[in-house]
Amino acid sequence: MTKDEVLAEFRAAGALLEGHFILSSGLRSARYLQCARVLMDPKRAERLCAALAAKVRSLIGGIDLVASPAMGGVIVGYEVARQLGVDSIFFERVEGKFTLRRGFSIAKGARVLMVEDIVTTGLSSRECIAGIDAEGGRTVGAACLIDRSNGKADLGVPLASLAGMDIPAYPADQLPPDLAALPAVKPGSRGLK
Structure with a gap:
């Protein structure tokens, strides 16, 4: 799938939004996926x-398990795991830290792929990878639908993505005038940091 084909899927679903958005990092952006x-x-x-x-098969190779951060990575992680023929688990935030619940576990030394929906700063991805490593897994790579950092986010492992986008994000006190003139909305499921 080309980047244009991926973005066409987002547009067809009404999933590529324009306006003034507050990201979970607290940064502001004129586009939201x-x-x-x-x-x-x-x-x-x-x-x-x-x-x-x-892309995962060609970049990362074989894996034993897919692990994702809840909530955004759950569906993508499940479907990527299904496509790769492996199990899928997810981490949930408990008191601000990614934790395995629901009887999920990771076998010691298992080759784990961390799967997210969108990577922006990479913070959630790195937190999930730290959780995988703490549980005894070996994170061999990461994958996401869209890399909003366009390759700038360092996850410490190879990242496979369908498309990279360079979507500027700004601190609330450094907004360009056209963005500052629009009302800000928080469309995501996670609260601000």
Whole structure:
């Protein structure tokens, strides 16, 4: 899948939004990718995740398990795991720290792929990777639908993505005038840091 084809899927789903958005990092942006909308169509999710699984196979190779941060990475992680023929688990935030619950565990030394929906600063991804490592897994790579950092976020492992985008993000007190003139909305599921 080309970058244009991936973005066409987001546009067709009404998942590429324009306005003034408050990101979970607290930064502000004029564009927002609402992955929940692009993933609500199972056929679209399957197409996107099959393409991502193909990239994982060529960049990272074989894995034993997919682990994702909840909430955004759960659907993508599940579908990528299905495409790769491995199990999928997810970490949940408990008192601000990613934790395995629901009887999930990671076998010592397992080759684990961390899967997210969107990587922006890489903070959630790095936190999830730290959780994988703390549970005894070996994070061999990461994958996401869209890399908003366009390759700038350092996760400490190879990152496979369907598309990289350079979408500027600004501190609230350093907004360009056109963005400052728009009302700010917080579209994501996670509170601000």
